[in-house]
Amino acid sequence: MTTNELYSSYEQKMQRIADIKFATAVLQWDQETNMPVKGAQFRGQQISTLTELSHDLFSRDELGNLLQDLLAKDDLTIEQKRNVERNWEDYTKNKKYTSGFVRALSEQINQTFHAWIGARKQNSFALFEKDLDKLIQLKKQETDILGYQDHPYNALLDEFEKGATVSLLDQTFHDLLPPLKEVFNKIISKPQVDDSFLCQHFPKDEQWKWGLLLIKELGYDMEAGRQDISEHPFSISFNAQDVRITTRVDENDFGNMTWSCIHEVGHALYEQGLPTAHYGLPLGEACSYSIHESQSRLWENNVGRSKAFWQYYYPTLQQHFPQQFGAVELARFYKGINKVQPSLIRTEADEISYHFHVYIRYELEKKLIEGSLKTNEIPHFWNEHYNNLLNVTVPDDKRGCLQDVHWSHGSFGYFPTYSLGSFYAAQFYSSAKSNIPELEEQITKGQTQSLLHWLRENIHAKGRFYTSEELCKQVTGSGLDVSHFMGYILKKFETIY
């Protein structure tokens, strides 16, 4: 076979797998947005069957041989070569798992997830502990299956963030946390800003209209996506031409919907910007979890909580909610939406304390996987660190170590990508400003297209060509450098507090 024929055959196989994966995503989206309650049982079965099918197709020796044949070719284009290399990495990693282990893990995740649901309802970690422990033992096994250098947790980090390691994260948090804690302490010693106007009554329909207006203005292509309601906001893609987002509306909390719309649209703009020519191949996929999160955080915070942004949008917002915001001045609104305070729930945290939440989970996971912390010690560890780092007393497990779903899904190694996302966002945003000197001026006029265009060209269009670190160097001239984030925080909050 010629190289072209081999490559076409590879493309076809990968697209077929993608078709099944994206079909599964449609079933999942429907499950969260439209499915009638009784549909759950068979839907679960349908999703399992498709998941198994795509996994089976991706594990076949036939595909492995094809990838190896292609790796040996010297007349692939650079993009073709990268696609094949990335898939080969995925393939060999995937091959390490026995089907017995995959089944055991999937069954334990299912059990642990249901245990979590029950434990949250009963507000008791004890009800979760046994299943979580079994899952942690399996995740430890997984680190052996995958192999690692230096620290077993590295094997799990690598799942979500290629190249991330304990030593790198330790260093990052070591550099960042002390100055961040200093700002935080300073802020909470000052008079608190007022954000009470965000907790008035905001009618659902009007919030919905406002949310739609925002996402369209930010460049979300409604002909290649749609917004719906779900219990937890998320974004999901079935291909770059059909990327959907969901939101929820809290009539008593304006912030809930607005920034979740901006956050999810950040994810969606990334997916809509991926090259369709590489559908089903690595270059048609997002770079990594942290880079994905960098896009949502950049729009949500660096843009969506900036003074420039609201200079333009605030009058429109006031027109939508004259009763609620008519008497609130822009300066007061801006301070209110950037309020910093100790808090219990990660997803509701401000831009500063957010990283304390992530750090505590990171420390916990690391210790659980290395075996220096036992599963039953989680609540004590959690509560103690919340007290030390966030100055809050955790009143119960529901608002403490049971709050996030990730562990019940077996997603150990995921949380750090949330913080990395914010750090990359700040660094990318610095670069964007250097490259588009008139950017902030444009934003005050509601023009964010040049920013989107810059992100599209430098980040979205690249797909999974680079690792996060490589991409960061490519775009900003250096690897991850948290001083951008710290600089952003210092500059922003000295004008607020």
Add this chain to the structure above:
Amino acid sequence: MTTNELYSSYEQKMQRIADIKFATAVLQWDQETNMPVKGAQFRGQQISTLTELSHDLFSRDELGNLLQDLLAKDDLTIEQKRNVERNWEDYTKNKKYTSGFVRALSEQINQTFHAWIGARKQNSFALFEKDLDKLIQLKKQETDILGYQDHPYNALLDEFEKGATVSLLDQTFHDLLPPLKEVFNKIISKPQVDDSFLCQHFPKDEQWKWGLLLIKELGYDMEAGRQDISEHPFSISFNAQDVRITTRVDENDFGNMTWSCIHEVGHALYEQGLPTAHYGLPLGEACSYSIHESQSRLWENNVGRSKAFWQYYYPTLQQHFPQQFGAVELARFYKGINKVQPSLIRTEADEISYHFHVYIRYELEKKLIEGSLKTNEIPHFWNEHYNNLLNVTVPDDKRGCLQDVHWSHGSFGYFPTYSLGSFYAAQFYSSAKSNIPELEEQITKGQTQSLLHWLRENIHAKGRFYTSEELCKQVTGSGLDVSHFMGYILKKFETIY
């Protein structure tokens, strides 16, 4: 392997195939209701991949051998035996097709469908003719592949209606059409009833509420289904616990939404009543297309256009639309919704002339497949028969032989099931009335539960255990007998005209 083990393995394989087929249905439902326009290309690819996958799994020798092994067992329950027999029939039929033919057919259907879209837009059959002709040649080939007795069209009829034949349909239409034409002629010679009140302005939101009320009252389980908007109303099932319907709203035509809701809910009640224990197996599937249609027509016409039904619902309807119906008496309303008149469009036809539409298509298809009519002669044949049978002059192809999508999908042999559905509906309804003597009295009180219960027990719960004809005998004591339909028509319309 024990019989039980064999049977379980068979069940598992069939459920897996069902999972993929129903996942495909979710993708199709989403395509019609939610998908953003740009999503079409990749969605088409995803649907093709899943369709190919389920077809591939159903064609494997492994499954064939398993079915044969099971057929040889003598300790299957009667239900198990029937499942295996039905699947063996499907399997052997399916095996007759070469993959080359399947691909050629699917590609030609795709082309013909697009040609139809274009031809309709341009209002010109000539633009459709070439592709339609190619498709007809393939369908003729298909009759040879499948084999047939007496008439090639029988092979295609059998696809949609097991056991239906040209001689049976010829006889049925021969018995029915002359008396039906006589009633029709008599009616159109009389003063026409007034139905102008149905074409006022009916606000969308209020129609939507009214439609939801109706389907719920008729017993549609909203926890196992949902209603949405689509261009053409349809019902679709992902399993008996998740059966969805769609509708459309015409603000200037009250009838459009109301009876399409009742029609689709008739289909959906059937699907919601199928036994979940046989998910993925023949006994978990509907009996046939005509029996499916009998359920929708029974609710739409025998119930939904009856005097008894509106005796109860009309006051509620008047409350929903006081301006439109406040001054219209029930008797006038009842006559208006049963207006009979010559017309061009099948889907909008009254209960009598509907069958003239179907008959013309049946005659056309029969002649095309036997080769006595050429594809380019369709418009002339069509227009001539519409003139003779329906007393209308067809003004153009769009309102003539281009109006239905079926041929462009290659669905030759489908139309007759529409008429059979009405005939079965009348026969079932006669039986229901004999078995539930107080039925019409109940319906005047809005109580249709005993009817639904009777249909559930006698028809829905049986799945595909019987053929249409067997089921009809089982339920009514005799095979299809159009005198029930004729009797219903005569009795009903003598009070209206």
